[in-house]
Amino acid sequence: MYVSFTGSVGEMPYPIRVVTTGSAKPSEIESQVLVLFEQFHDPILRYTISFGISIQDAEEIAQEVFLALFRHLQAGKSQANLRGWIFRVAHNLALKQRISNHKLHTSLDQETITIDTYLDSSPDPEEQVFFAQRQNRLLAVVNALPETDQQCLRLRAEGLRYREIAAVLGISLGSVSISLTRSLARLNRAEGR
Amino acid sequence: MLDHHVHPTDEELLLAADGELSNHRARQLNRHLADCWECRARVTELEATIAGFMRAHRQTAKLQLPAITGSQALLAARLNELASSPPGNARSFVRWRASRLNISIAIGGVFCVAFTLIAALAIRSYRFTTHVASSTLVPYLEQGATPNPNLTPGATHTVSVNDVCSMEHEQVVGQVSLSLRQQVLKEYGITQAHPSEYEIDYLIAPGLGGTEDIHNLWPEPYTSPTWNAYAKDALEEHLHHLVCAGKLDITTAQRDIATDWIAAYKKYFHTENPLPARSPRPILHSTKYSS
Numbered sequence: 001m002y003v004s005f006t007g008s009v010g011e012m013p014y015p016i017r018v019v020t021t022g023s024a025k026p027s028e029i030e031s032q033v034l035v036l037f038e039q040f041h042d043p044i045l046r047y048t049i050s051f052g053i054s055i056q057d058a059e060e061i062a063q064e065v066f067l068a069l070f071r072h073l074q075a076g077k078s079q080a081n082l083r084g085w086i087f088r089v090a091h092n093l094a095l096k097q098r099i100s101n102h103k104l105h106t107s108l109d110q111e112t113i114t115i116d117t118y119l120d121s122s123p124d125p126e127e128q129v130f131f132a133q134r135q136n137r138l139l140a141v142v143n144a145l146p147e148t149d150q151q152c153l154r155l156r157a158e159g160l161r162y163r164e165i166a167a168v169l170g171i172s173l174g175s176v177s178i179s180l181t182r183s184l185a186r187l188n189r190a191e192g193r
Numbered sequence: 194m195l196d197h198h199v200h201p202t203d204e205e206l207l208l209a210a211d212g213e214l215s216n217h218r219a220r221q222l223n224r225h226l227a228d229c230w231e232c233r234a235r236v237t238e239l240e241a242t243i244a245g246f247m248r249a250h251r252q253t254a255k256l257q258l259p260a261i262t263g264s265q266a267l268l269a270a271r272l273n274e275l276a277s278s279p280p281g282n283a284r285s286f287v288r289w290r291a292s293r294l295n296i297s298i299a300i301g302g303v304f305c306v307a308f309t310l311i312a313a314l315a316i317r318s319y320r321f322t323t324h325v326a327s328s329t330l331v332p333y334l335e336q337g338a339t340p341n342p343n344l345t346p347g348a349t350h351t352v353s354v355n356d357v358c359s360m361e362h363e364q365v366v367g368q369v370s371l372s373l374r375q376q377v378l379k380e381y382g383i384t385q386a387h388p389s390e391y392e393i394d395y396l397i398a399p400g401l402g403g404t405e406d407i408h409n410l411w412p413e414p415y416t417s418p419t420w421n422a423y424a425k426d427a428l429e430e431h432l433h434h435l436v437c438a439g440k441l442d443i444t445t446a447q448r449d450i451a452t453d454w455i456a457a458y459k460k461y462f463h464t465e466n467p468l469p470a471r472s473p474r475p476i477l478h479s480t481k482y483s484s
Contacts, residue, residue, distance in 0.1 A: 025273075026276035026277075027276065028268070028419065029276075030272045030273065030276055032270065033268075033272060033479050034272070037265060037268055038261060038265060039263075041261045041265070042254070042258055042261070042262065045254065046250065046251065046254035046258070047259055049254065049257065053213045055257050055258070055259065059259065062264065063264065063267065063268055063271065066268055066272075067268070067271055067272070067275060070272055070275055070276075071275070074276075093284060134245065134251075135245065135249035135252065135253075136247065138245050138246050138249045139249050139250075139253060142249075142250075153246065154250060156243075157243075157246060157247045159253075161211050161212070161213075162208070162211045162213050163213070164460065173213070177204050177207065177208055177213070180203065180207055181202075181203050181204040181207055184203065184207065184239060184242055184243065185203065187242045187245070188238060188239070189240050189245060191238075191241075191242060191245070
């Protein structure tokens with residue numbers, strides 16, 4: 001049996017497009033940055049709002065990230081693992097925004113953002129309720145995890161590999177591994193497994 | 194020694210999923226899984242848990258996420274502006290916006306942060322003679338995009354050209370404190386600011402030696418149709434570039450932008466109106482005032 005979790009919800013990890021190297025024209029870099037923006041807009045927003053910042057702040061952070069990416073590429077800097085680079089910059093900006101907002105992480109009140117049953121297209125009402133309840137239970141467990149554990153889990157859910165998560169959060173590969181194992185064990189328990 | 198008879202830990206299963214195990218151990222693990230129903234069940238459970246979380250994570254966010262169209266158009270406009278900035282400006286380019294500027298980093302390593310009183314006084318007196326002192330706090334939005342010279346004469350600190358030109362954009366991302374932003378709005382008699390109406394902007398940008406001081410900050414309306422924060426940003430960037438290229442004295446740049454930034458725009462861009470690309474800046478939450 002081949003072990004693979006990456007396609008478990010039908011969404012493959014984000015491919016990193018190859019960006020023209022060397023002396024690419026600004027217009028080429030611009031269009032490539034826009035392609036990457038399209039690719040990472042939702043993941044970056046999902047990740048940064050988990051810091052408890054507003055959606056407007058998250059949007060602005062996404063803008064800053066990709067403007068910085070443009071300068072990064074224009075300056076001919078490293079293009080190795082741009083996905084990790086993008087999330088790392090977003091992570092740092094989100095942290096700063098949160099500090100400046102004088103808000104606590106919990107202020108997002110994710111607990112209040114619940115999955116409503118109408119989101120599910122399943123025709124069976126009972127199934128819908130069960131599905132929503134299960135997801136809300138999972139989110140409640142995640143929101144109660146230590147922040148680093150939450151971030152590891154969210155980055156993993158965005159398709160980042162362990163070494164990318166380690167680079168974004170500035171922790172070791174082993175720490176990422178331990179964190180994810182611990183988090184999944186808690187989620188498993190919440191699922192009654 | 195681990196072999197394929199040993200039950201893998203959850204951690205190993207997760208590492209395997211990410212391709213982080215050695216090839217040898219990954220082969221052992223897959224052989225083990227082929228033989229061990231119990232471990233296969235664990236993998237299935239882990240998969241289901243991860244899948245459940247991923248769905249919940251995405252669906253929760255889906256409730257809030259706006260469509261990408263607007264923000265992508267905004268980014269395209271900003272990239273276009275950035276790309277059209279003069280060559281060599283990219284590395285030292287600094288997008289100076291008050292709310293995102295961490296002045297402690299911006300001036301980090303720079304000698305003591307004392308105001309150059311002489312420069313400030315000179316700017317102030319110059320402004321006093323060139324402006325009709327209007328201390329009345331008429332509805333600010335109607336006044337357009339220029340600050341009240343009495344309240345915001347501009348403030349600078351001793352800084353060398355090398356200092357301002359060696360600043361990296363990434364190093365200066367920060368924010369003016371909420372209390373200072375509130376003070377600025379209060380000073381201007383704005384008691385009920387809608388978040389979308391103002392940006393608390395520097396009169397003299399830090400990239401030109403300006404400081405995070407109430408005398409150098411003012412509420413700049415987003416809604417000004419022509420001379421808005423977007424045009425001022427472009428001017429700041431242009432002057433910064435000219436200073437760093439050795440084409441403009443920093444003191445002159447400070448004086449011109451503090452005296453009348455619109456006149457400075459016309460002077461340095463050789464135009465009577467903002468350049469075509471300088472459309473009104475969209476509302477950006479990060480630079481707004483929020484009470």
